[in-house]
Amino acid sequence: MLISIAAPAAAQTAAPDCPVTYANLKSAVTQAAAADSTGLNNDYWAVVVNRAGTVCAVAYSGADVYAQWLLSRQIAAAKAFTANGLSLNAPKGPLSTAQLYGFVQPSPSGGNPLFGLEGGNVLDSTGAYEGNVGLFGTAQDPMIGRRVGGTITFGGGLGLYTRGTKVGGVGVSGDTACADHSVAWRIRTTLGLVPPAQTDTITLTSGATPTTGGHPRCPNDSGTQGQTATN
Incomplete structure (x- = not known):
């Protein structure tokens, strides 16, 4: 005798204390x-x-889960974790992943204050990769409810704020690091979760070093949102 057992419908994944809804993030x-x-x-x-x-x-x-680089899902999560973890309430304010780049590079003359930072909070690969890929990027994404960590030190991660209080972070990935920062900046603006002073800009420079700070130039970066003067 054959018995058919219906699989239970996927439950709505809990999103504790989230500063955004899935619908708002998807739209943004x-x-x-x-x-x-x-x-x-x-x-x-x-x-x-x-x-x-x-x-x-x-x-x-994109149109479906494979319309953007699949690898970028966990990179975006690590960017969000990094920006949130290194941003503070006003007046001290936000720190973007783009601002870290110059200060984590090896320096032959020494004096690099953040060299090795990316090894401090490694990504939880089990939490980031498990689950049905068909649910990635939906309201039931298997990463929701997990603290997967990770540290990224190039553009694409920004702190999120409500009236000067940090409420989380957003990470964006899928293109050049400069484009990721630009899109993250647009998303934060659309969501209305902007810090009182947007000091977490990307400084595009051809010579990012621990001394100068800054972030390397990227292809087609002239229209990057949230940037300071470039050279």
Whole structure:
């Protein structure tokens, strides 16, 4: 005798203390990707963590889960974790992943204050990679509710704020690091989660070093949002 047992429907994944809803993040990353003309014109993953660093929303801008680099999903999560973990309430304010680049590079003359930072909080690969790929980037993404960690030291991660209080972080990945920062900047603006002073800009420079700071130039970066003077 054959017995048919219906599989239970996927439950709504909890999103504790999340500063955004899935619908709002999905709309914001889709709009930002369409509006931004920098980089390679790719699609993007966007991940939001809450103030405790727990993933609480994951979305993508493309037509389906494979329309953007699959690897970028966990990179976006690590960017969100990094920016959230290194940003503070006003007046001290936000720190973007783009601002870290120059200070983590090896320096032959020494004096590099953050060299090795990326090894301090490694990504939890089990939490980042497990689950049905068909649920990636949906309201039931398997990363939601997990603190997967990770440290990224190039553009694409920004702190999120409500009236000067840090409420989480957003990470974007899928294109050049400059384009990721640009799209993250657009997303934060659309969501209305902007710090009182947006000091977490990307400084594009051809000579990013521990002394000068800054972030390397990227292809087609002239329209990068949230940038300071370039050289």
